[in-house]
């Protein structure tokens with residue numbers, strides 16, 4: 072039976088994402104994003120489901136850095152999950168009692184306005200996951216008074232909901248990805264996204280523009296670009312790119328090989344169906360047929376047919 076690791080414990084948004092992405096899979100909860108990915112790498116699970124970015128805070132740094140630096144894994148699917156946060160405490164507590172609140176950093180950021188307004192004196196502490204925070208608060212003698220997590224996590228760990236819908240925006244969406252060990256990507260669907268990480272060869276004027284040009288001249292539309300520090304000092308960065316299309320598409324393949332030529336290194340992170348089902352607008356001269364026709368023409372002129 073297919074087994075997938077996820078950011079646990081039970082009751083995380085990652086679990087909700089996994090249940091939608093692979094309802095039939097056996098679920099292996101992991102203590103944090105790194106542990107879920109390691110379970111997939113080591114073969115304890117067939118893959119993993121982890122959050123990649125959300126619509127307020129942007130990229131989930133641990134996921135982005137793990138995918139860029141640790142043993143390679145491939146993204147095979149994505150899911151956009153609307154998330155809603157609740158303030159959860161042990162029975163008997165009231166909002167006025169909350170002095171220490173705990174949650175995943177992405178949840179704390181997305182509830183920043185609520186915390187500032189309703190819990191101005193509370194200290195906010197990070198946990199590896201929202202449900203992990205709820206589990207911690209439920210422990211007798213826990214130093215934390217409340218957790219921010221999904222309502223269902225509160226039900227699971229015997230907490231009461233002091234407030235619901237406490238996110239600063241009601242339309243927050245988190246993008247989750249399913250990963251597997253390296254393998255050929257899923258077949259193109261016509262509505263696909265490709266992800267990769269590119270490392271600069273050296274720091275020089277226009278280095279980022281050189282990378283962007285590889286996409287631009289082939290009509291490849293970017294959907295996300297994010298810089299992350301390499302860890303080698305202030306001012307040293309690598310870049311995450313998401314873009315429309317599949318590695319099997321000529322324009323995408325050409326852009327990715329172009330990047331490989333101008334960068335120190337490129338790590339392919341996968342081509343997979345887009346959750347929103349949108350199809351790319353193919354610009355004039357960048358369809359597969361155009362690339363085929365052009366390489367046929369080049370072969371002919373090289374063969375002397377001018």
Ligand SMILES: O=C(O)C(=O)Cc1ccccc1
Nearest residue numbers: 083084085175177178200201
């Ligand atoms: O901690 C969780 O439940 C997660 O799945 C990570 C997360 C945290 C906050 C918003 C979306 C996802």
